[in-house]
Amino acid sequence: MTTETVRRTADERREEILDAAFEAFAQSGFVGTSTEAIADAVGISQPYLFRLFGTKKQLFLAAVERCLEQTHEVLEAGLAAQEPGADPMIAMGEAYRVAIERPGLLRMQMQAYVACDDPDVRAVVRDGYGRLVMRIAAATGASPQEIAGFVASGMLLNVLAAMDVLESDLPWAALLREGCIGGP
Amino acid sequence: MTTETVRRTADERREEILDAAFEAFAQSGFVGTSTEAIADAVGISQPYLFRLFGTKKQLFLAAVERCLEQTHEVLEAGLAAQEPGADPMIAMGEAYRVAIERPGLLRMQMQAYVACDDPDVRAVVRDGYGRLVMRIAAATGASPQEIAGFVASGMLLNVLAAMDVLESDLPWAALLREGCIGGP
């Protein structure tokens, strides 16, 4: 048998674990996901996961931070791609169409929000989300109504992803989706 | 000692349990809430809870249904209270100001959404939420953009409730709150 054990550096392992944890937490949430399931997905033993991350909560917090970072990146990419002089609000709306391609990211956002019952999670989420909002405000100079409307659209997309109706042809789902990101 | 055991009918108990379960699930979610905690809050033994609801999931589903019903009621109340001839969209916006007074309701919505990983929950949530959206569409006759915008505002409020920033004076939170429901 050639089940040769692929040995990796601790940093590489941490990266793999974080990837697996992200998907698992996005699907089943913090309490609903077992560390064993994550370890299995990576292909390592569960004790090793604990050595590399210390605690289930620390791993979750790392996933939350990554989630906020990636959201930020999606936004920045939208801004960077815009025509000079165009309305930045439209550029960021375009960014949503990109985000939709990653339901895992949207679901992870939801999981981060509901996990805000925990103070440590809450601190990270508030901080990260606050930065996102301020970045939008600074980039667009839009009114509170416009900004809130934009952010709210993102939240609606998150919820549609959680309900798994982003691709659905249920009439109400199609209506919301198209009302949210524009026609087909 | 006058710890006289208050005996109730099964239906009254079910009601009490549902109340307690609603608050508990809203706070900690389906997996994060123990049936023991709910039983304790009601002041009954945990096995009795199981006799009256059969299963933790059935209890959760009952709480989800109640959540959707109450959301519907808030909306209907807004519509019923409007001036004849006024824009129904504005009436329902006013309904949000009422909903904000009940963070438990908003948080329970979030918990229902993330619990959509489970097919049974998903079915109930999709059905209930679909009805809400169609009711709004019928009552307002508004465009998909308007409807989605309205629904999205509700989602943003849910998230702000989950983050516990509905009363916060963090600048970004205040911006979103006011951008969402209008100035003070």
Place this chain on the structure above:
DNA sequence: CCGTGATGTTAGTGATGACTCACAACCATG
């Protein structure tokens, strides 16, 4: 006043899950 059905509890059980300890295999360097 006694039986019968409804309301309620005590004391489990089996499974799961976060986390630990001791040990093993591997690799680099002197």
Place this chain on the structure above:
DNA sequence: CATGGTTGTGAGTCATCACTAACATCACGG
């Protein structure tokens, strides 16, 4: 080849939790 740091695991521990079986207590009709 010895040594020591790094990568990794097997086999637990202890708590929690959904759910059950059996028994207790009350109220009420005949």
